[in-house]
Amino acid sequence: MGMKVLVVGGGGREHTIVWKLKHSPLVSELHCAPGNGGIAALAECHAVDAVDVDGMVALATRLAVDLVMVAPDDPLAAGMVDALEAAGIRAFGPRKNAAIIEASKSFSKSLMKKYGIPTAAYEVFEDADKAVAWLQDQSMPIVVKADGLALGKGVLICATLAEAEAAVRSILTEGKFGKAGSRVVIEECLTGPEVTVLAFTDGKTMLPMASSQDHKRAYDNDEGLNTGGMGTFSPSRIYTPEMEAWCMEHIYRPTMDALNREDRTFRGVIYFGLMITPEGPKVIEYNARFGDPETQVLLPRLENDLMEIFLAILDNRLDTIRLRWKPESAVCVVMASGGYPEDYRKGHPISGLAEAAQVETATVFHAGTRRDGDALVTAGGRVLGVTALGADMEQARQRAYEAVSRISFQDAHWRTDIGIKK
Numbered sequence: 001m002g003m004k005v006l007v008v009g010g011g012g013r014e015h016t017i018v019w020k021l022k023h024s025p026l027v028s029e030l031h032c033a034p035g036n037g038g039i040a041a042l043a044e045c046h047a048v049d050a051v052d053v054d055g056m057v058a059l060a061t062r063l064a065v066d067l068v069m070v071a072p073d074d075p076l077a078a079g080m081v082d083a084l085e086a087a088g089i090r091a092f093g094p095r096k097n098a099a100i101i102e103a104s105k106s107f108s109k110s111l112m113k114k115y116g117i118p119t120a121a122y123e124v125f126e127d128a129d130k131a132v133a134w135l136q137d138q139s140m141p142i143v144v145k146a147d148g149l150a151l152g153k154g155v156l157i158c159a160t161l162a163e164a165e166a167a168v169r170s171i172l173t174e175g176k177f178g179k180a181g182s183r184v185v186i187e188e189c190l191t192g193p194e195v196t197v198l199a200f201t202d203g204k205t206m207l208p209m210a211s212s213q214d215h216k217r218a219y220d221n222d223e224g225l226n227t228g229g230m231g232t233f234s235p236s237r238i239y240t241p242e243m244e245a246w247c248m249e250h251i252y253r254p255t256m257d258a259l260n261r262e263d264r265t266f267r268g269v270i271y272f273g274l275m276i277t278p279e280g281p282k283v284i285e286y287n288a289r290f291g292d293p294e295t296q297v298l299l300p301r302l303e304n305d306l307m308e309i310f311l312a313i314l315d316n317r318l319d320t321i322r323l324r325w326k327p328e329s330a331v332c333v334v335m336a337s338g339g340y341p342e343d344y345r346k347g348h349p350i351s352g353l354a355e356a357a358q359v360e361t362a363t364v365f366h367a368g369t370r371r372d373g374d375a376l377v378t379a380g381g382r383v384l385g386v387t388a389l390g391a392d393m394e395q396a397r398q399r400a401y402e403a404v405s406r407i408s409f410q411d412a413h414w415r416t417d418i419g420i421k422k
C-alpha cells in the first residue's frame with residue numbers, strides 16, 4: 001500500500017513537487033491545496049488556502065493522509081507543521097521556531113553573526129529617526145530590508161542617502177510592508193553573482209542539492225523591477241566543487257549546527273541565497289523551503305525518489321541517502337502576465353500546451369493557471385514555468401524556448417536571456 005500525500009501550495013514549485021512525487025512508487029494518492037490548473041491533472045485539488053492552518057489540519061484529518069508536505073513560506077512561518085504534528089499528522093517542513101530563519105531577517109542576521117557565518121555587515125532599527133541618523137555616516141549604496149516576509153519585495157537597494165532615508169521612512173513610518181516592516185535591517189551592499197543552493201537536512205546531515213541561478217529582474221539584461229523569479233538554470237557555471245566544499249564547512253554545516261544549538265533543529269529544505277563576492281561566498285538570505293522557480297530546474301534533474309528523501313528526513317536517517325543528479329543541464333523560462341510584477345490582468349485563455357509538451361524533455365509547470373470549464377486560463381502574475389533539459393545549457397535553452405514559442409496567451413511576457421548569464 002502506497003502513501004497518501006497532501007502538498008500545500010498552488011504555484012509552479014508545488015506543481016513540480018507534485019509531478020516528482022507522482023513518479024514515486026511509494027505514493028499511491030496525491031492531494032493538493034489549493035493547487036492550480038496544472039496540478040489538477042496530477043492530484044485532487046482542494047479549495048483550502050495555503051495559509052489556513054486550521055483548515056489544512058481539518059483537510060488532512062478528513063483525508064487521513066500519511067504525510068503533508070508544506071511548501072510555501074507563510075504557512076511554515078505560521079506554524080502549520082507544528083499544528084499538523086499536534087494533530088498527530090506527519091508533516092514535512094521546518095517547525096515555526098526553525099522557519100524563523102526566513103520569517104525574520106533580523107533573527108537570521110544575528111544567528112550568522114553569533115556563529116561566524118559569512119554575510120553582509122548590518123544594523124537593525126525599529127526607530128526611523130535613529131536609523132536615519134545612523135545612515136548619515138554610511139557609504140552608499142546600501143541595502144534596506146523589511147524584517148519579515150514581504151513577497152520578495154521588502155529589499156531596497158539604495159544608491160543615495162536620500163533613497164536610503166526614503167526607504168527607511170516608507171517601511172518604518174509609512175508601514176509599506178505592514179507588520180513585516182516593524183523593523184528594518186540595513187546592510188552593507190555586496191557585489192558578485194548570485195547562486196542558489198538548496199539543501200535537505202534532518203538536523204544531523206546536511207545534503208546540498210545541485211546549484212542553480214535565478215533571474216530576478218522582470219526584463220532582459222537584468223532590467224526592470226525585481227520579481228519572484230523570471231527563470232532559472234542548473235547547474236551554475238561558477239559554483240565549483242571546491243566552492244561547495246568551502247560552503248559546506250563555513251556555511252551549510254555551521255547553519256545546521258547553529259540552529260541545533262539554539263534548540264531550533266531544522267528538518268526540511270534550507271535555501272541558501274549566496275553571493276559570490278570577491279572575498280568568497282556570503283549568505284544573502286536563508287529561506288526555509290524549496291525555491292520558486294529553482295525547484296523547476298532541480299527536481300527534473302534529481303534521479304532519487306523524492307518521497308524516499310522526505311521519509312528519511314522525518315525518520316532522522318538522511319545519512320542513508322545519496323543524491324544522484326542527471327548530468328544534463330536544465331533551463332526554466334517563466335511566462336508571465338504582461339505588467340507583472342505590477343498590475344496585470346487575469347482570465348486569458350492559454351493555448352499550445354500540448355504542442356509545447358511535444359518538445360523533447362520539455363515539461364510545462366503551471367504557476368498561475370486555473371481551469372475554466374474545458375479551458376485553461378491565466379490566474380496569476382507568473383503563469384507557467386517551461387523547463388527543458390539538454391546535453392549542455394545551450395541545448396536546454398533552445399528546447400525550453402522552442403516549447404515557449406508554441407504556447408500563447410494574451411499579453412504573455414518572458415525573458416529571452418534565461419540561462420545565458422554567468
Ligand code: AMP
Pocket residue numbers: 120143152153155157187188189190191194216273284285
Ligand atoms: P532577498 O529578498 O533577501 O533575497 O533580496 C533580494 C535581492 O536583493 C537579492 O537576490 C540580491 O540581489 C539583493 N540583495 C539583498 N541583499 C543584498 C546585499 N547585502 N548586497 C547586495 N545585494 C543584495
Ligand code: GLY
Pocket residue numbers: 152214228229287290291292293294
Ligand atoms: N526564487 C526565489 C525564492 O524562491 O525565494
